[in-house]
Amino acid sequence: MQQNALAQRQQCDREDADLLRRILRADQRALTTLYDRYAPVFFPFGLRMTGSHEVAEEVVHDLFLHVWEKGNSYAPQNGSVYAWLTALCRMKALEKMRTTNQKKKGNNGEGSQPRGAPESEEKQVGQETVLTLKGYTEEVRNSLKSLSKLELRLLELSYYEGQSQSDLARMLRIPLGTIKAKMRRGIQKLRQTPAQEGKRP
Amino acid sequence: MKTEERHAQLELCIPYVFGRLNPGNRKQFEAHLQTGCEQCKRELAELYEATALLPLLLKQEAPPSGLRQRLLSRLSSKRSEPPRGTKPTPQRDVVETPAAQKPSHSWYLYASVVMGTLIIIGLLFFLNDQLRTTGELEKKLNDLQAQVQQQQDILGILQAQRVEMLQLASVEAGSEAFGRIFWEPEKRHAVLQIVNLPAQPIDKQYQLWLMKDKKYLRAGEFDVNKEKSNVFAVMTLPVGERQEIEGFAVSLEPRGGSTEPSGVIQLRGATK
Numbered sequence: 001m002q003q004n005a006l007a008q009r010q011q012c013d014r015e016d017a018d019l020l021r022r023i024l025r026a027d028q029r030a031l032t033t034l035y036d037r038y039a040p041v042f043f044p045f046g047l048r049m050t051g052s053h054e055v056a057e058e059v060v061h062d063l064f065l066h067v068w069e070k071g072n073s074y075a076p077q078n079g080s081v082y083a084w085l086t087a088l089c090r091m092k093a094l095e096k097m098r099t100t101n102q103k104k105k106g107n108n109g110e111g112s113q114p115r116g117a118p119e120s121e122e123k124q125v126g127q128e129t130v131l132t133l134k135g136y137t138e139e140v141r142n143s144l145k146s147l148s149k150l151e152l153r154l155l156e157l158s159y160y161e162g163q164s165q166s167d168l169a170r171m172l173r174i175p176l177g178t179i180k181a182k183m184r185r186g187i188q189k190l191r192q193t194p195a196q197e198g199k200r201p
Numbered sequence: 202m203k204t205e206e207r208h209a210q211l212e213l214c215i216p217y218v219f220g221r222l223n224p225g226n227r228k229q230f231e232a233h234l235q236t237g238c239e240q241c242k243r244e245l246a247e248l249y250e251a252t253a254l255l256p257l258l259l260k261q262e263a264p265p266s267g268l269r270q271r272l273l274s275r276l277s278s279k280r281s282e283p284p285r286g287t288k289p290t291p292q293r294d295v296v297e298t299p300a301a302q303k304p305s306h307s308w309y310l311y312a313s314v315v316m317g318t319l320i321i322i323g324l325l326f327f328l329n330d331q332l333r334t335t336g337e338l339e340k341k342l343n344d345l346q347a348q349v350q351q352q353q354d355i356l357g358i359l360q361a362q363r364v365e366m367l368q369l370a371s372v373e374a375g376s377e378a379f380g381r382i383f384w385e386p387e388k389r390h391a392v393l394q395i396v397n398l399p400a401q402p403i404d405k406q407y408q409l410w411l412m413k414d415k416k417y418l419r420a421g422e423f424d425v426n427k428e429k430s431n432v433f434a435v436m437t438l439p440v441g442e443r444q445e446i447e448g449f450a451v452s453l454e455p456r457g458g459s460t461e462p463s464g465v466i467q468l469r470g471a472t473k
Contacts, residue, residue: 028276028350033449035269036388036437043264045256054457057268062274079246086253094220137257152258157221159255165221187215190251 009139016081038082042089044097049093049160055100059092065094094162100168106144143193151186154179210241218248230350263389265458266421270347277346293385311359311393314433318352321345322347354435355392361385363442369470380468382409382449389441391420395432398425398467401453405419408454410462411438412447412471420449422458446472 016037022030039060046056066088074084144152157163164184169176213230222230234241258442325345347427358364369380377397384391393409401407406424409415441448448471453464 028273028468031276032273032350032354035272036390039269040261040263040437041256041259044259044262047262048259053460054414057264060264061268061272064232065275070275077244079245079249080253082252083246083249086256088218088247089256138256140254144254151238155252155255158221159252164222184215186249187251190254191249193254 013080013082017076020067020071020074028039031068031122032063034067037065038085042085045086046093046096049090050096050100056093059089059096062092063089070147090159096105111185120124138191144189147186147189148182152190154183155186155190158183211244214241214244214248215220218245218252235261244259245267261439263439264419264434265419266436267424269437272443273350274344274347277342310353310381310392313444314352314355316331318349318356321349321352325349351433351435355433357394358383358385358390358435361388363387367449367470367472369468372466372469378468380451380470382470384438384441385441386441389438391436391438393421393423393432393436393458395423395425395434395436395451395468397429398432398451400425400428400430404456405453405464406456406458407451408458408462409436410432411440412450413440415447417461417462418451422454441470445452448472 016034019030019034023034042063043056045057047053050056050059063085067085074081078084125197147155154168157168158165163171165179166176168174169179172179212229213222213226217227217230219407237458239413254315268317303452318461325342364383364390366381366383369382378395378399380393380395395407396409401424408422409420411420412418416453418439420438421434422432423432423436425432438446448469450462450466450470452462452466454462
């Protein structure tokens, strides 16, 4: 199972790199293939960060437009195409959130925080998966069962909502040292998934 | 660099990836990366890979199908127009053909698509040679290119090794409206054919729903701009396997779609 998931992820990485090469040659079909593979991942990602279907659509649109226009900014030595896309998607979502907050500040005299996870968020883990990534996604989920609820929650709050460790300590009334230790441990567990270890030189 | 300094820089990798460094520290850390520190670069690459796992834990959801077409239209316009003159191109969710008699076989749909593609390709060549200079014609060309792309998508679905099909019937007695959906379970790509539904008001849009576990999941929006038309729309379904799908429904919703049906169900079809 782990071997299969790792092999599948590596196969995906190779295919993604090949698609990106074709996109750089202005092959629209390659872009639509990449879109079909990852839009169902990045749309809920954008939605989770911005809390708006409309803005999440803009995030996905801008992300793939960026890939089309500036795909040559991808540097293979810095990681997989998927990791690059994820970092880009997060950046686009943060830009949209900043713009929205600025507009709200202009209108209301105050900013707004990114929307938190819906209450059912934790229940969503383990439901639908993107078919092309299915085996790998299941493997990731299995691996991350070792993460405690608190570790996962801290990572999510920090990753999706940009909460600093000191903000988290204040909000959750947990000592800052504990927050740091839990986050470091959570990240360590993320890095210990078999697929991640398989990427290391 | 001393070991302690290297250790201090490595400590900055996590807040850097999470975007939590203040501008001064960020600038300093990026300057450090510019020196070519392989250890920090490797650490960053691993952290980006690790954090990229988090979105995989969210429930996957395809964006509305119109987004794909909008993106493709934008790409076409980017390619065919000079950068300064890029104009927004209209969203092309659907291909509309003249009113049709109720077809009874899927070969009809297949043949229509093939013929349509050939005609549009011919038009493209004609337009490309004759009329490439004016903005209006470029816009038409972009629309046609988007239509060709959609026709190719439809053909791709219909030519798949495994294709499922379901008829959608009107809920209203005496209505001539009906529909049919073809989908490829593995990729979850679907072609929706809608015949004789009334054109929607300007602030509304038709929405396809997939029923699973007695819940309605949004499967995409489409427009019907002409009365008595035969509309094709390409969708990406939230699930693909027939045994997971209880049925499909179509309702009229506010433009942009709803998270659950708020309008009257117009068409419905059950798999079981």
